[in-house]
Amino acid sequence: MNQLQKAGGIAALMEASIYVSAFIFFGAFWAYPIDANPAQQFAFLAENQVALSIVNLIMYVLFGVLLAILVMAMHHRLTINTPLLSQISSVFGIIWVGLVIASGMIANIGLATALDLATKDPEQAMTVWRAIYAVVEGLGGGNEVVGGLWVLLLSVAALKGNELPKILNYFGLFVGIVGIFTIYPADVLTEIFGLSQIIWFSWLGKVLLSRPKS
Template sequence: MVNHLQKIAGVAALFQALIYIAAFAFFGAFWAFPTDADATEKFAFLTHHQTILSLVNLTMYVVFGVLLAVLVLALHQRLKSKAPVLSQLAATFGIIWVGLVIASGMIANIGLAVAITLSAKDAEQAMTLWITVNTIVEGLGGGNEVVGGLWLLLLAIAALKINALPKLLSYFSLFIGVVGILTIYPAEVLTEIFGLGQIVWFVWLGVILLMSSQAELNKNVKEQ
């Protein structure tokens, strides 16, 4: 059962990396929001693209959060026997991050729908609401990665203490965790470093979890 969970978590980590890449690609190459337009034109654009934006929010927040919950549980399972306190503390921040990420997606989509409806009556008031919603989403997790950074940092410390993960991966996790904590200062470059670092981390971790679960399976087969 434990080995099965590690395998599922490895797959989840790889999908999380794909979600990050897809989000970067979407907003970097395809999303052409008219920032210089007036409120009416902006909401005409949002109305036209509401479905795709809602799906993107659902994927990069809610689906990502569900996959993250699996990964948090699996890593806690991996670390708890030899580092119970650190593992439990890390899992606490991991679960909080899950909640914040999923909440961000739900608020983003409900806020989008309400703002678009309001824009038919008062575009300026709707824009004020839209800015407020975006600020809340950014504060919860879209542009602030402190909680996620703490999770990574504590995971790295625990993994280094008991050699639960490759040392290079643990040191990389330590670095990305510190960057995440530093995003408490609103600098876009820090958020971008954290995001790009997370892509590498999720892929790396996913491969390690899949390889270790397969190695454990092969070991069990030989012992039978």
């Protein structure tokens, strides 16, 4: 159990690092030409395909693998005192794992498909790319309802079972509620959820590493 708790703590810290890296990459280095014509946009995507594919793998697939470890660690930590809530929260956690990993795979395969089509018909390729992007955003890019439910239920279980610092649990309630509110398509909600998750993952990781439960 101790080893699983430590693995969960490391996973949580790495997930916070992935969030930070994604904010830096898209905020400082990614200069997608939104106002350009389809041919120019696909020329940019083709030039940066390798970099974007690697970012998608880290931001979605690796994040999902680390999330699976954290979900199991938290389930085992909470299941003794709050078995029902722990099970319910873990269900949403595992669903979130699947959605995040699927988002990354769809994004990369969709990018390759759109770029291949762009050599023949840039306009149609742009339509396909926008449809793929909408699917990725709906599964795990811009809609964080499932992740919000996991954090919310986990925090409720931790409060009832007297696990983790209370302030962390109350902050988790806030993070979870914001995540659920991202069902409304507003970028500001997604950004608040992402920023607050960085703090939550970092805090949770330090707690799991410094106070492992045997």
